Amino acid sequence: MFTGIIEDLGTVTDLKNENDNLHLTLKCNFTSELKIDQSVSHNGVCLTVVAIYGNKYTVTAIKETLDKTNLSGLEINDIVNLERAMKLGDRLDGHIVQGHVDxxxxxxxxxxxxxxxxxxxxxxxxxxxxxxxxxxxxxxxxxxxxxxxxxxxxxxxxxxxxxxxxxxxxxxxxxxxxxxxxxxxxxxxxxxxxxx
The missing domain is CATH 2.40.30.20 (Elongation Factor Tu (Ef-tu); domain 3)
Structure with missing residues (x-):
């Protein structure tokens, strides 16, 4: 779950297609605090961190996600709105956001x-x-x-x-x-x- 309050802006540093999947690599200010399997909202899309190296991390968007969102149009150096999942007990400053783009x-x-x-x-x-x-x-x-x-x-x-x-x-x-x-x-x- 997310709140829709943007935590940071990420910069796309690499895009790799593999079959119908798109691997997106980004850098942001909180990369050092991420861990593998963590959910992060990217322009409102909940994606799982699959790799971390230095100040960059990678997430994967599958065909279903690419077909229903604007992620397939991203280019290197594009800016992406980022939010980590909310912690239980935190204030809900925005509203309940699932990270599932309609x-x-x-x-x-x-x-x-x-x-x-x-x-x-x-x-x-x-x-x-x-x-x-x-x-x-x-x-x-x-x-x-x-x-x-x-x-x-x-x-x-x-x-x-x-x-x-x-x-x-x-x-x-x-x-x-x-x-x-x-x-x-x-x-x-x-x-x-x-x-x-």
Whole structure:
């Protein structure tokens, strides 16, 4: 489990394809504290540390993960939002995040608001994922609050701290992001769909 509060920004240092898998090597400030088999969220995707060397570590994304996330589009030197799994008993500063990406979305606009930003994303609503006004959404692993909810798009308001300390500052119109919808909302949606 994660909280959606980004702990560090990692830099992609190597990408290796092996069959349908992609091995990603990154460096970050907490590499020395990692251990093999540890779960780390990468742009909201829970991946297992499989190797550590110096200030770098490697994780593996399988085809299922690559098909449903933006990880297949990563390039060397790209910046990735990172969060280690939360410790039992810690404060939950964001919301409950599983690290299981539901789908991707396209950034369709970025508006500067004189000290903050409004990012708007469009997603495929046929997959039955929903947002609600003032509800939680995870974008590239970041716990955010929905400020404008529509059938197939939503907006989030970004404060300067979040903008500077995540990879949101690198997004452009047309960028693809990972989405994890609120787990409680997903269960409610499923229950309602079974009653129809």
């Amino acid at each position: 789908q991707t979305a396209e950034c369709i606009s970025i508006e500067s608001q004189n000290g903050s930003w409004i990012f708007t994303f469009k997603y495929d609503s046929s997959l039955n994922n929903i947002t609600i006004e003032k509800g939680s959404i995870t974008v590239n692993g970041i716990s955010l609050t929905v400020v404008n909810s529509r059938k197939d798009e939503f907006s989030v308001a970004i404060i300067p701290y979040t903008f500077e300390n995540t990879n949101l500052k690198q997004l452009k119109k047309g960028s693809t992001v990972n989405l994890e919808f609120d787990v409680l909302g997903k269960y409610v949606q499923r229950i309602i769909s079974l009653q129809r």
